[in-house]
Amino acid sequence: MERDSMQSMEAAVRERWGDAFAADPVPGTAKFYLTVAYPYPSGAMHVGHGRTYLVPDVVARFWRMRGRRVLYPMAFHVTGAPVIGISKRIANHDPAAIKLYHGLYRVPMDVLERFVDPLEIVRYFSDEYERVMRMAGLSIDWRRRFTTVDPHYSKFIEWQFGRLYEKGYVVRGAHPVRYCPLCDNPVGDHDLLEGDKAEVIRFVLVMFRLGDTLVPTATLRPETVYGVTNLWVNPDVMYVRAAVDGEIWLVSREAAEKLALQEHEVRILEEVPGSALVDQIVTHPLAGEVPILPAAFVDPEMATGVVMSVPAHAPFDYVALRDLQQEGRYTELVPRPLITVDGWGECPAKDAVERAKVTNQHDTRMDALTQEVYSAEFSKGRLHDRLGGATVREARDTVGEFLCAEHGSTVMYEFDTRPVVCRCSSRVFVKILHDQWFLTYSDPAWKDQVKAYLPDISLVPPEVRAEFERTVDWLKDWAATRRVGLGTRLPWDPTWLIEPLSDSTIYMAYYTVAHRIRELDPALLTPAAFDYLFLGVESPEFQDRELLAPLREEFLAWYPYDYRFSAKDLISNHLTFQLFHHAAIFPPELQPKGMVVFGMGLLNGAKMSSSKGNVFLLEDALAEFGADTVRMFLMGSAEPWQDFDWRNELVSSTRRQIERFEATVRDTIAAPDTSGPVDDWLLSRLQRHVTRMTASLESFQTRQALQEAFFGVEADLRWYVRRQPEGSTGGAALRELCSVWVRLLAPFIPFTCETLWQALGNEGLVSFAPWPEADPARDRPALELGEELLSRTVEDVESILKLLPITPSAVEIAVAPAWKREIFRTIAAADDRNAAVRLVMQNEDMRRRGKEAADAAKQCTTLIHRLPPELVENLLQVELDEAAVFAAAREFLERAIGLPVRIVGAEESAHPKASVALPFKPAITIE
Template identity: 20%
Template sequence: MKAIELEKSYNPKDFEDRIYAEWVQTGCFKPASDKDSPVHECYLNKSKKSAVSKYTVVIPPPNVTGVLHMGHGLNNTLQDIVVRYHRMKGDDTLWIPGTDHAGIATQNVVEKQLKKEGKTRNDLGREKFLERTWQVKEDHHNIIVKQQRKLGNSVDWNRERFTMDEGLSKAVRNVFVTLYERGLIYKGHYLVNWCPRCGTALADDEVEHTDTDGFMYHIYYEFEDGTGKIEIATTRPETLLGDTAVAINPEDERYKSIVGKKLKLPLTDRVIDLIADPYVDKEFGTGMVKITPAHDPNDWEVGKRNNLEVINILNPDGTLNNNCPEKYRGLKCPEARKLIIEDLKELGLYKGEEKIKHSVGHCYRCSTVVEPYLSDQWFVKMKPLADKALAAWKNEEFVFYPRKWENTFSHWMENIRDWCISRQLWWGHRIPVWYCDCGETIVSREDPKKCPKCGADSSHLNQDPDVLDTWFSSWLWPFSTLGWPEKTEDLEQFYPTTALVTAYDIIFFWVSRMIMAGLEFTGKSPFHDIYIHGLVRDKQGRKMSKSLGNGIDPLEIIDLYGADALKFTLSYMCAQGQDVLVDKDSFKMGSRFCNKVWNASRYILGNLEGRTLIPVADSDLNELDKWIYTCLDNAVKNARAAFEGYRYNDGASAIYEYFWNDFCD
């Protein structure tokens, strides 16, 4: 044989992009069953003898407005490892790429651009605004794809999907109408989580609760008959303008004699009742609670039980509306709070405040404080769907790695609430509901040409202006990406998918909903293995964020050390059930290992001159040969067991220890 000369130093910039392009061009990432796959003939020969196992993974679609961060780097790396492992085993392997339209986030990006130009979306109108948003989508999508290619993701690019492409849009409509026909979708006037900045409703699990410094304010309410006053405590004194009662516990002996009395509501000309309701904790504060049904979920329930009036005091932008006294109208809540406290002091109705730390809900996208808000919204009844998912889990139709996440899953399912799916946005899947001038409501998979009730043409039909929650399309991801609702070859061959690899922060948002949708619309769990990995954090254990300035750009690491070094480091450090703590220097370890592989290969390939490589019989092996083969065999067994059980660090360690300490030494 002739010697093969490699460059003296390991420089991934010389070959990574070139090799990846060759892999894509030759179809190496296509499943073996695909006729364009370079191993298709092997697949046919193997399938004639026995059934070929399949292995399917759908990528958690990154938001199309973002750029990939180190969390994406970890997530993509872990998928790439198991996908390549099963491809090497000879399984019919498919990894589907794609991106998510990210309704709130994408619309925010475009509206920020418009704000710099002194414009709003209303200045453009819906059609022009959407044209501009599609352009932003294209620009960001191109960046994301470039990053994924730099990472070396072995996805089948020919099967790439987008949550608003034609096929997935058809799937979304089909699901909405089907759920409506089954009585699982309804519209109602309810209290929802509202983000004043994004101008839209949010689902319960899109609200992030954080402990925040605040105050407990003590206020007096006077009896209408002038016989005295009571003391209540609240963290939000501005909401008293929407009070419709004060409540005490019916078992509280201190106040039984005053139940039913009338109270003058401070700063207004209204009179409210003092009522009894078991919701009130006798031991908390004074044992008296102001009830504002339109601005507190618990008060909403008290209001329903006691037939209380519901008064909304907020505009969609979070300012006080015309249901408030004129002097407070148009003020944001913090401004109104300050003025209301001053006015209460002047009236002698303010006792004082005390510092507290309490849980406050924030929008998961923009971190604005979320307001409970009364509005018309569309909802999905979740309990029937959750019951099916719980039954499937108990039957082990899917398994979590590590198993501890099953407790989180079951707790959320057992306590699930209806899902608010309508969003007051323009970017997203438009709700497939039309309202005729005659009052008829039409829910349809296709745009209606006329009203089925009065026969009026489409000019008299107005489509619901809202769009669906982004998660309403992504909960269909495992089967909509394979062509559902059409009966495609891909759906037949690759569904259910085999594994889902994702971070623990979206178990509620995404994982649980995909399970419910898969069971409801295909009768099968969308995947069997659910590997939940940790988050990438800095060395101090802090979550990486722009505000802290502690984020690491994966492309920067690839530029320094190469994609293989980045991926090996992340896999080596990814212990099941733990977060990954890294800084830029962490990736030197992966770089050193890649360099070791390069130098060992260079040494061997450079010493092939005049040598003939022939198979060796067992009888020809000496004691040293048998020892190294035994080490190799053990490393293979350990790595195989690790990858089958999603123990990435164990698999990486087995390979590292064998190559560095046994083979090279």
Template identity: 45%
Template sequence: MDIERKWQKKWEKAGIFQANPQGGKKLFLTVAYPYPSGAMHIGHGRTYTVPDVYARFKRMQGYNVLFPMAWHVTGAPVIGIARRIQRKDPWTWKIYQEVHKVPPEELEKFTDPEYIVEYFSKEYKRIMKAMGYSIDWRREFKTTDPQYQKFIEWQIKKLKEKGLVRKGEHPVKYCPECENPVGDHDLLEGEGVGINQLTILKFKLEDSYLVAATFRPETIFGATNLWLNPKEKYIKVKVDGEKWIISEKSYENLSQQKKDTKIIEEINPEELIGSNVKNPMTGEKHPILPAYFVDPEYGTGVVFSVPAHAPADYIALRDLKKDKKLQKKYKIENTLEGIKPVNVITIEDYGECPACEIIKKFKIKNQKDPKLDDATNELYKIEHAKGKMSQHIPEYGGKPVAEAREKIAERLKSEGKADEIFDFAEHPVICRCGSRCIVKIMENQWFIKYSDKKWKNLTLECLNSLRIVPEEVKANFEYYIEWLDDWACARRIGLGTPLPWDPDWIIEPLSDSTIYMSYYTIAPHLKKLPANALNDEFFDKIFLDQDNKLKIDEKMANRISREFNYWYPLDWRLSAKDLIGNHLTFHLFHHSAIFPPSKWPKGIVVFGMGLLEGKKMSSSKGNVVLLSDAIEAHGADVVRLFLMSSAEPWQDFDWREKEVIGTKRRLEWFREFGEKIFNIIGSERLSVSEIPEPTSFIGKWMMDRINLRIREATKALEGFQTRRALQEAFFLLRKDVDHYMKRIRDRVDEEAKDVLRYLLSVWIRLMSPFIPHTAEEMWEKYVGDGFVSEAPWPRVYEEFISLKIQKAEEMVQETVKDIMEIKKILNITPEKVHVYVAPEWKWRVLEMAYEIGKPDMGALMGRAISEGIHDDKKELADFIKRVIKDIVRGEYPGRVDEHKILSDAKDYIEAEVNARIMIHEDAEYDPEGKAKNAIPYKPAIYLE
């Protein structure tokens, strides 16, 4: 920890991460700035370590790298949090004391929302510095800064000028506590959950209606009964003059979508069980039955049952028919006898009851079987894509399901027998303030028109012009560009920038965080300017090179413009995969609308999510490890090393304490190894320019491995493959080094010292982006010249990389393994081991095989005979068969001097197998005829 603080202070004092426009190659990368309403956890640690590793790597490659950071403090969640703190809400106090570890004296101040974001932004910055992030802190800003708000005003006005902002009504995610629409940025749970439109079907019951919400109104022809959950509370409500019976928990969602709603009375669902309702389409009578699987929060808490096409309905009905006790309780024994599945949809390869068949396919046992959801999803998709309404359905028989669905819904609505409601695809959706969100129809709301077809096409052009890591998520972007509808871009309350033409509204957080990457490039200059000088003409000049009348000095404006044009376009944008559906896609929409193609982003990297001991991390459930605690327990470099090696950035990672402790031991080994090598080489300072040229085979092999690892690690880092880079740069190189040390044993001559000196110089630099504090400490001790953070990235010397050398050492290692295996099989301890190398004629046959390319038996045999390679045709034929079957693979490594290589490794082999080694070029001594088994790269062995 002391070492980490030491280097953080040195970096800051030297200002080595402050990026200014200058000659040479530039690299500008950003990661989503945090919304600081809670403490930083290890998931955040992975998010911000990936760009730091890449930034450090590219600096060492000679790039001028800009890696900035800011604080996203706009929005309403902190207002909701402040309210809950003020009224001493127990859940909120517990979360902030126990999970976020806010001291009580600080928590008392959380009644002020601005203090919350101030507190956590300072905490974030402290921890980011503790992690060693190479951030240019001069560019830091908050989204409530007056200069930034002028920038946001300019952005939203640009969209309005282009006709991409409108006013209207739309269903939105809404937090009743915050009294505001919410986006995914505002949520603790439910990120990425969509809003679905459901049809409400009205089943007549005396003077009221039981209203059931459904995706599939076309299945009304197959209804057999209604389900209510007897454990839940139901109410009768007045809606537009009608009396509806719904669950109590669904009322708030419904009331925000229907204008004229009022609770009349509470209803006991158990008193309704066994009653009959009237089908709004067929007029048939259906009984009301009990079902505990009914979710009271989803839709209306009332479900109509279609057992032929809904696996959950079929299972629930089957379970109820077996439950004599429940039947007796509700007096429905006779009612159940006549209920049978009714077919509505015809699908190829399915019979009259598709739900029955899919239940058998998935081997579902009961309503609690987790496979039930999978079965339901599969059947619904098949029926929607391939199903047709069965011929016996009047008017709609033979029509595709999708077509019939729309027509049936419209007909029932027009007849007053149906309505509609919006609900989340999944529950719960929880705001950062801790409240459950609902769907609300917002009126007179400002929307950004992501539905605009021309804009969608332009955004697709932008998408196709950039690189995405990993490539497969490009399809997700294409889907969301097409899928996105108009987006509620303003709210009534919260922190943020007022809408310039309608200041009663505040621009919402996702809408004010789409092109802020451009603001980083000029932030240091803007801090020195008054906000009222930053008019629209100023930003037109800076970002779009438009000449206008300015309120600031023209020379200064030109200097600011040059800095923007130096850094832009953005080279890489990094963010989590759950933001593809909003922030990252908005990022592309807004860049394509506001900037010319030359300033469009060039790359996006998408992150996976974080797990904790195999379970999803959740701050609201306390299932997190704070990054500050992880640093305190293990050190920043250990945390960094684990996060970068446990998974590739786009994969989900799993924080497991045992594995983190294992990583700590590996880092300790690396430090100890450096000390050991430095002592071996005689405490002579390392050099980045001295390249040894060993003459021994094992020295050449070690140079091969070092340069191979440099090449592969570099290639991996270029593609943001941090795990693969560490596999090469640390784990595999360590394995190589262990073998090399074993091979040279105690014979550390001058050549070995040169190789080890080169190894240590390279290795510290390779590891520097991952474990910068440790690397700096080792660099100071063993090199003593500047920062390793500014040292050149190790160069790959391709001339040292040799397939022949790799194959030759592989032969030595395989020879040792083969001897040990034979010893084990024969259960003997030999005094001597005879090793026979392949004869000249076998090498020539192998070379011929590679020369021919794809040899067949006849061609190779014919050529070998014509050249008189070997007299024994049977032995020749047997070897050719083996060559064709097993040996000819990929590139020919080249002929190696097996006798010399094995002779050089003789001491090593003898020590490994604990026997005297005799290496033979001929077969003069071959009492058991083993020599004939020798083939190129695989000597024959005889134990004596």
């Protein structure tokens, strides 16, 4: 089909659909409510997004045809900071941002100018999303569309958080964040020029004493304090003495600034060059008296700029000390081992360094060695018995806590990789935010509640259950508020905004009333109103019952949702969060019923990524290939939970398949009302396809369903056409098949099917036509066996003909005699088929036949193992008259083989070969 006519066909179908997918509950009719994670509209949709929204659409269309009231709603998640960053970049005429938005996403320049307002961005792309989703044929109830910054929605979120707060699930605490001093703001990934992968790590400061001054050394391994032999400072670095929270600390100048951001009162008193510190003696209760030594590797930007040295277990420390000792200095210092590790000597750091033949501390392999030793000690190491013998894994935490409690230690945060740079080009530091609000996902009681519901939730695919269970266990408290971004303000502390992963947890409930709540004045939407609407709780002062009763009714008609669809990487946050929130807020009967987890999308084998430009826009795909082709490809190339790979050449071939399907169906419209020899066979097979396809879709296997409904039926049709008498192409049976076929494919390729359904003379939309049901009365097992026998025989003849160098003149098909059929049945019905030969030979008649019978029994055993079990089962049920099957199809056989065919009983044949005939495997002789 030409692109123009394809697009006008699609437009015509969309016109016919109108708002048919707007869903209202109908009393007495079962509902099916499915939701998919709403998109964050900050850019154009690509084919990966397309798959995300198409899977639920296919499922929605399927259940709609099965007579359910189906609700498939859509909204837009605009909460958060990314869009703020984008608008800033556009305002600053950032070339990369302009290229992405104007070039790749094709936003007109005049629209782009308006993007300096972040709300304009989400407004523009929300409309784009809806437009493209409609192009793709998504059967969404658009009346319910909203965004997460609509005033009504904000009221809803305020209510939700109010409930959580009352229940004690929202608490206050301090939290380290990335922070730009110049912007005076926390910064997200999108705001970073450099270091977006840097993680905040938690150091313990071990406080050594130098006279009246404390020297804090930062470490990730506080348990090694027992093995400290010295400290390191960089002699070329300027240190400062500073008043910190009433004490005097000695740290690098950089560290003093950082500490000021981390809940410390810092006043710099004087500068001290690193060189002046060398050879001073410091003390610590757990480490004793140790000297300060010079080392070039000490980085003033790293934590405090002072390092404690554990040469027995830290390769850097070992090498640096060795370097000095090779110059004849500090030779009195010896490593103090405190950890034993299987497979390593007393001093693992020494082992590693010597094995790698490292000559000095500037060796590039030092980081790798450090990693190796640390991993070995962390996973397998134990403290010496004199220190309690705990595993390193345990001791790291217990010693750290002990130091903090008893020896003045404290915590300092630092990035694991540096530098981290803001878009404003300022350095980024770790800052402790006070008064951060947390959702207490660590609460064991809350976890238990979720765990109690989890077993009843249907998960697709089932393998993800372990991941959910683990996530519930592992989840810690979640910082649920932000200072910057779009979103709803925390009702009791409006200086904070509720962050995106927290305001998107129970909105599935909001969809059920979104189109009606919009009609109300937001001022009416008090917590009491939502208490009634969603929980049925009526406080004495609640006045608006009458107004809200229809909404409550509709909520209860749809809720709980049946399935939630989302991507695999959201298991560890969004999908589990929403279980927590549902558990906390809704009663047991309104808990989620199921979830379907998606795989990811690849483009020509590489991961799709907007920032790398490796995307194919959904709109372009729809325009180039047509909506049905895009749909069928995305549904057919992989099951929803598997990764799929978009390849243009495969998509083109999908398009030809649809054209073939359409041509086949259209041909039958004019077909004569004749009947043929294999009509009943075709319709019998069709019942099986309907059953299997239905089962596949019930379990969300779109690929399997398509295989069955499309390729399965197509293969049958090929055989059917082949079996028609000369000059016939089939008749009435084909028309019946097509009526079913068009409906089976309607969820996948609704545009084509809608058009064909009309062309076939049906009233109404195929989208609402009844789903085909398998009719057991049409099953013809004997016919199916007969056709199976024919096709296997033809195949055998062809393969023999191919091998033979002779010019054949005729074919003889010799059918196995009755006594072999009896052997076959005996063996097929036997519990233990391996003992079957003995079983057969118990029979008097068979014994008389002697070796001939024993051989036949062996051959039948082999054959039965090779046939599909289902087929063997059918052969037991049905008495198949093979000779009659062949006789009836002789004309066909001769045409198919291109030779005269003679059908005989094996025992009447003159050919010696005929004696090898087995049931369902006639002897074939080529003359």
